Amino acid sequence: MQGSACWLLLACVLCYHASSGSPEPQQPTVLQLYRKADKLFRLPDPTAYTDKEALATFQLIIDQLESRRGFSDTCLFQSYLKKGILLDIGENYQAAKQAYLRATQVKRLNPAWSDSLLYLPNVYTGSAYYHLNNFDSASYFLQHAEALIRLFPRIQEKERLYNALGALHFENGNYLLSRNYFTLALEVLYKEPASDAFAAIPFENNIAISLFKLGMYREALQIYQKLVARRVFSDQIYLNMGKTLFALREPNKALVNFRKVNPRKVPGLFNEMALAHLELGKVDSAWFFLGQFDRSNNTGYIDRGVNKVYKARTLLAGQQYNQALPLLQEAVILFSGRFTDKDIYANPDNFIGAFASYRLFDALLRKAETLELLYKTDRNPRWLKAALATYNSTMSLSNYIEKSYDTDDAKLLLKKNNRDLYRNALNTCLLLHTLHPRSGYLKQAYLITQRNKASVVLAGLQQRTYKERGGIDPALLRRERNIKYNIARLNLKNELDIDKEILQLNARNKMHFEIELSQVQKNIEKNSTYYKLKYDNTFPSVEAIQQTLKGQQAVISFFEAGNSLHLFVIKSASFSHRQIDSFPLLRQQVQAWVKQLHSSEKGKKFNYSGASVIYELLVKPLQSLAGDKDHWIIVPDGILAFLPFESLPSGKLNLPLLESVEISYALSSQFLIPAASSKVVRSAYSVLAFAPFAGKGESGQQRSLLLQQLPASEVEIATLKGSRYINQAATKTRFIEEANRYPVIHLATHAIYNPQNSAASFVAFYPQGPMPEQDRLYLEELYSLALDSTELMIVSACETGNGELVTGEGVMSLTRGFAYAGCRSVINSLWKADDDATSEILQQFHKYLKDGDTKSKALQKAKLDYLHGDALYKSPDYWSHLVLVGSSEALVEERGISKVMLIVATGLGILLLCYLYLKKKKKSAGLHER
Known part of the structure; x- marks a missing residue:
């Protein structure tokens, strides 16, 4: 199966014969030919012979109608479309693509026809380009088909498109979104009255493949075991089951499944057999199966690329690094689709506007690692320089792929999978610095360490800024915000609901919203200015x-x-x-x-x-x-x-x-x-403060949240100028309404960190709703808030700085959530601390901020006051829990002689000098007269 690496069942879905309405022929001869061809096309059990005869008849119709210059009708359109489908079945994707494109041209020559006719040609053209390894063009046509669904929601055969889009996102490495599309294809299929178990198999197989890539091996295996019993598409399913069993460290069972696959139908089997034997230490057997693949017919681009990578891995096992490099370069060329340089020192360097292939990422990373191994063999610095250049290309691709993903979940999963890239690149760069200490490699090493840090938060903030610059349809932006809010809401419901049916419903709804979010963001990216800014790959030196x-x-x-x-x-x-x-x-x-x-x-x-x-x-x-x-x-x-x-x-x-x-x-x-480029000049210090648990504890509070009262919290905010909300007035609703109107926000309340799932962590407000979650501000909700007017967020609650640690991104804490929402700086608590100590420190902190100190200096002074004061407990656990994350700039002008006073004083001084000068001049003139 060409272009599928023997994983995804895409062609099997595209083989179903299309139903497309009656033609409008102009001559009886053409009508008779069309009826004959269409009857063969729709046979319930077609054979290679009947398909060949149907194809020849459609071609005869096309030749007759095309001979009449300028003539076209729906018969010509349908003949091209069905010719393409028959060529698709025969895996002649190049010829199929040309037939689909010609069908599209025929439609465009007849603007009076419904644009819904373009749907199937777009789906099939995109699928053909996918098999031809041209993912950019595949994406173009599939997105056009997806747009037609929005114009014609009752259009038929949506499952074909969703399956193809799932395959495309799979190649992009976005396995979460690919699983969503495969699941949606299955959902659409089951809604059709004539659907059957046979038709569902490709979609279920593809869902299992996505689960495999997400590391959910047991779940994938369960699906395969169910599918095998149906005895359909057995070759692909046994292949995928074998891969899954090998990942579960059951190599013998994996090989048993591989041996059930017919290699003539699935030549990529030889690649997987070779890899299995290689990992078992049987190098000779690996070479045997790799050679078998070379002798196979009907191999696709991706299968050939995988074969090059596996050959390189086999050579690397024997330390044959020089021989492995050209093979990896060939794999890079195959997976890139646009890069053609066979020079092992060359790398693709510009990914903007291209389809981001995760297979390309893997090939580049292996190439860089191989170049490093070559350096260790002969200590020639050219290998090390080539390795760094390849790592730089790989990091650029990784950054581009991450920005192309639509959800933070997908981006964070990518970061977890790429943890070795930046470490290896850093070590290479530092080694070059040792060899060439004056060549700037140390500064390059520093930039490598920063390229991946908190990149998801940074991208979220940057993209919000870019969207505000104008030129993007406000309705699209509102739709995007609403979708993100709904996804966050469903994430919260999943944490609170325990009913299996409700959880399944939540998962389906979330899937639909994530797919819709992908569609909306693709539309936003049509703004060229925004697209260029979003995918910019520069970093501060x-x-x-x-x-x-x-x-x-x-x-x-x-x-x-x-x-x-x-x-x-x-x-x-x-x-x-x-x-x-x-x-x-x-x-x-x-x-x-x-x-x-x-x-x-x-x-x-x-x-x-x-x-x-x-x-x-x-x-x-x-x-x-x-x-x-x-x-x-x-x-x-x-x-x-x-x-x-x-x-x-x-x-x-x-x-x-x-x-x-x-x-x-x-x-x-x-x-x-950005923190250093923005100057905040204020003469007044205004704070929005909340203390929902300052009282002695009312029944409503105790019933809703088993949280202790914080009696010192009222004192903590008592002297602050601005708006203060205490106990019943300190509600979540009030916070959301007023949050972005103040430069400083102070939340003297509880925060609960969920160690099992950071997304379920929350800040507590006064309980007034019937359900506890209505009065909690969850981490997921923070991401969708707009707090870009907030210079400082003070959260004196417990554990606002705690959360899951994600490699490269940092701690998934409430602090990160406030930063994501736009707060330039946050004071947070790293652990459950003493209420009185926290209150005392923060009161002094506000005092020093009002005096004009920087945030970091004010916090240091406040802690020192506590440490040098008369507090009974002064160990670090009482005062070091409060830390400042973000900008340390002062919020107001330093007290004393302000700029205005200086200007006034300067003006008065000038006036005084002028007065004295004029007085002296007048006196001199009087003496002259006398």
Whole structure:
């Protein structure tokens, strides 16, 4: 089966004969021929002979009608369409494509005909291009067909289109969306009165393949076992079942299934047999099956590309790196569709406007790794440079693929699958820096560490900004917002509902919304300005970051790379790097330190014996690299995202770093550029504050939420100027109505972190609805809020900084949700902290902000006041839970002589000088007269 890598059953669905209405022939001879051909075309049990005769008859009709110049009717249109379908069945996709395109031309020559006639030619043309490995054109025609469904909702055979779109998204690596489309195809099929189990098999098979790619092997296997019993499409199903069993580490069972496949029907079987034997260590057997594929007929582009990759892997197993490289280059060419350079040093470098193939990503990554292995063999730097160039191409493709995905779920899954790419690229770049220390490789290494950090949040914020620049239909943007809201709502319902039928209904509804979201975003991308901005692949350089830094600031960025931790420090006039190779020990000590912070109790002394180890391994190198800079902007990675650095020992008299350094945090250094370019000038300090649990506890509160009262929370916000809502007035509805009207928001309430699912984490407001979830602001809801007018969000609740750690993206916390919504900075709590201590610190924090201090300096001062005051408990677990993430800029002008006062004083001074000058001049003139 050409173009399918023996995985997806696409052609099987496209083989069903189309029903297309009666033609309007102009001559009896043509009518007789058409009736004969159509009768053969519609046979319930066609054979190769009957299909061949039907094809010849349709061609005869076409020849007769085309000989009349300028003549066309629906008979000609239908003949081209059905000719294409018959060629499709014979897997002659090139000729089929030409027939479909000609059918489309015939329709366009007759504008009076309904545009609904274009639906099937578009579906079939897109499918033919898919098999021909031309995914750009496939996407173009399939999207046109999808648009026709919106114009003609009662159009027939939608399942064909949805199956083809599922296959296309599968090639893109978006397995979540591909599963949605395959499921929708099955759903449409089951709604048809004449549907049967036979027709459903291709869709069910394709759903199982998507589950396989999502790592859901058991679920996929269950589907295959059900399908095998039907004894239809057995070759493809046994092949896929074998792949699944191999992934489940059952190689013998996998081979049993492979042996049931007919290789003449599915030549890609030989590739999978070869891979199975290779992974079992049977290299000779692997070569045998790879050779069998070469001798096969009717192999497709993708199958041939897979064969090149598997041959390269077999050569790599024997350390034959030079021989593997040309094969990987051929695979890159096959999977790219537009790149044709056979030079092993060449790579595709521009993906804008192209179909993003995940197979291409895999081939490029293997090529880069092979070039690295070649360097280790002969130490020739050219291999290392070529490896870095290939890694750069792979990272650009990864970034492009991520931006092409429509949902954050799909993007985060991609990041989890790509975790090795950036680590390998960094190691290569640092090795080149060692060989050529003055060639700029160290700065390139830093950019590699930043390209993947918090990229999903950043893209969400950037795309929101781009959409606001105009030129995009407001109705489309409203539709997009509504769809995202509905997806978030369904995600929440899935966390709250336990009824199986309701969960299934929620899943179906979510599937429809995600597909609709994909359609809407494709329409938005038709705006060329937005498209160019969205897929821009530039990143701020070290020099650009240096220009944003003030005198005492230093950016300290971390990157975990296996057993090593990399530190990059940027100061206004310098850039440096340090590698900590004892990271496993440091990770263990950091985890123990964080655990101690979370578990301390009143009256229990905070005493961690590993403090000296953390100081030597982490703090001391930081102090050395930062030098005299006393404002650290920390960009954490991995486990360090849970660590409040200000709590760490400074090495001086058992004092914490808080005493000597002001600290703020950033999700990525890319966030520093917009933060530094926006100047906030305010003379007034206005706050929107909520304290829903400030009372003594009413029955409604206790019934709805088993949360403790926070009596200190009322005191915490009592002196703030602006709008304050306490107890019954502090509702979720009020928050959503007023949130984006104030520069500062203070939520003195509870936050609940769900360790099983970060999406179910929430901030609690006063309970007034009949259902508890109505009074909770969930993480999923935060993503759809617009808080771009909010300069600072203060969430003194417990655990707002906690959540699932996703490699490359950071912590899936409520803090991230507020940043995603547009807040430029957030004060959050890393663990459940003491209510009184939190209240005292934040009261002082507001005081210093009103005085004109920067946010980071105000927080440092407030914590020091607590530490040096008369509080009974002063261990780090009482004060270090509050951290600042985002912009550290001041919110108001510094108190004292304001700019206005300076201007007035300057003006008065000038007037005084003028007065004295004129007085002196007048006096001089009087003396002259006398």
